[in-house]
Amino acid sequence: MDLDLSSDSADLTASLVDVESVSGGEADLAAAIERALSDLPHLSVHSDGNAVVARTTLGRPQRVILAGHIDTVPIERNGLLRLARHRPDLLHGDLAVLMEPTGVVIEGGCQGTMRAEVTTRGKRAHSARSWMGLNAIHAAGGILDVLRSYQPRQPEVDGLTYHEGLNAVGIGGGVAGNVIPDECVVTVNYRFAPDRSEAEAAAYVREVFSGYEVEITDSAPGARPGLDHPAAATLLAAVAGVPRAKFGWTDVARFALLGMPALNYGPGDPMLAHSRDEHVPVAQIAECEATLEAWLTR
Amino acid sequence: MDLDLSSDSADLTASLVDVESVSGGEADLAAAIERALSDLPHLSVHSDGNAVVARTTLGRPQRVILAGHIDTVPIERNGLLRLARHRPDLLHGDLAVLMEPTGVVIEGGCQGTMRAEVTTRGKRAHSARSWMGLNAIHAAGGILDVLRSYQPRQPEVDGLTYHEGLNAVGIGGGVAGNVIPDECVVTVNYRFAPDRSEAEAAAYVREVFSGYEVEITDSAPGARPGLDHPAAATLLAAVAGVPRAKFGWTDVARFALLGMPALNYGPGDPMLAHSRDEHVPVAQIAECEATLEAWLTR
Secondary structure, eight states, X not given: OOOOTTSOHXXXXXXXXXXXXXXXXXXXXXHHHHHHHHTOTTOEEEEETTEEEEEOOSOOXXXXXXXXXOSXXXXXXXXXXXXXXXXXXXXXXXXXXXXXXXXXXXXXXXXXXXXXXXXXXXXXXXXXXXXXXXXXXXHTHHHHHHHHXXXXXXXXXXXXXXXXXXXXXXXXXXXXXXXXXXXXXXXXXXXXXXXXXXXXHHHHHHHHTTTXXXXXXXXXXXXXXXXXXXXHHHHHHHSOSOOEEOOSOOTHHHHHHTTOOEEEOOSSOGGGTTSTTOOOOHHHHHHHHHHHHHHHTO | OOOOTTSOHHHHHHHHHTSOOOTTOOHHHHHHHHHHHHTOTTOEEEEETTEEEEEOOSOOSOOEEEEOOOSSSOSSSOHHHHHHHHXXXXXXXXXXXXXXXXXXXXXXXXXXXXXXXXEEEOBXXXXXXXXXXXXXXXXXXXXXXXXXXXXXXXXXXXXXXXXXXXXXXXXXXXXXXXXEOSEEEEEEEEEEOTTSOHHHHHHHHHHHTTTSEEEEEEEEOOBOOOTTSHHHHHHHHHSOSOOEEOOSOOTHHHHHHTTOOEEEOOSSOGGGTTSTXXXXXXXXHHHHHHHHHHHHTO
């Protein structure tokens, strides 16, 4: 598969989407991108696993990083994380723009995410004599009660309003069709605004589920909006629309950890991300291309 | 492995238990039993899959069937069911004694069992924007509410008191760690007293979970005690202790469908069946052997 970089940006997007690129299996797509970029004489191209970096060396006073992921699952496998360890020099710049779906407005910062397993324990028994046991699945009703009555925070951070969430994303329990189960595990996902650290978020989750066994299984910090940074001001001026908070976790947080301001900006409705009818309007692809080109060459 | 039928009944039990016999993998044990019984000149031995039947042909006026299962999982794979289809003549008799753990008293009849999947549906969304979706796992809290507040019936049937149960034996839901799940399935097991037919039990389960999607996935009928049958009276007289209801499903129900009275009688505490510390007191094995031998040769 060869990518034609001279084609219309919507056609090029369609070509990219047509290549299967589930996380861990995006090598073909990464290779195609690297081949296409290597033909351009003003770029030096580096690769690290399936991460591809193309850099200018034009001696300009500021450097902007445009970053996006080419696989289809976020967080779990992240080439940027590996790249930050192997070649942090390739990621150094004054501002990073994460090409996440934002509906072509600036979305500032990102919320953190944390997963925890909340477990109930019981006692096995044959289900014909259920009163001899203690049903751990029934006990998990208490965990679902907490989740059903939960009222998420909507705090304002640096002028943008975030919207938290605490949800069960998995539940599992059961030994056999005739056994009272002795364990039930509810996997919850806490999305937290960037006024909370990972440690504060973990303490909060433990407090919400006090009385239950809670194990934090993974987490990633949020990032404050950072719109007051000088490097962000020029892009804010170039993009139409009112900036808003980014609810999802994005690689903005990784750049924040590297000490760089970062914004989210890209085509596509963020409300549709990861849903069955996710799609990107062709007009927004063209708008993003035009805005970024005008801003970068100003 | 060779079984020594002349050994002490407790030693013989230990030899049987020592042979791995998980359902579907009990061929070695069945073959060993068939070999041992074939050496006895007064028995004609038949086999059907892993089911072994040894019959006398002494021309006596009544025939008693002593039946037990040699595998370690009940109901799911049942050689008796297959045998009833292939060779019903081998199962014909005046009374069947099911060698189930009863603590060496007569346990009459058995409860029926039914499994159903109770499902909630929601709408997928990215968990960072959970308010765009509808969480099916949270909705399953309503199903667990029903189960937690459920009061089981304890009806008296033909003089014996049964004890029903309605329990979750499995729960599953979840798409990915960052997705609001659109389906959650609670597998429930209803154990019902023999005053209810399978059809009545199914209608009851649907009524209890009205408002939810309910699919009956399998069921087996109960059996009334049948202690008033003349053939049962002589064994009742021979066995010490007060007869009681059998809560678990046993093959008594299969014999009831064949029109034969059947009882449960055997060593071992039924309350421990299928639990981690299930065991059989050696003295009860000897007591069962002596009682049955005296009764059969009276």
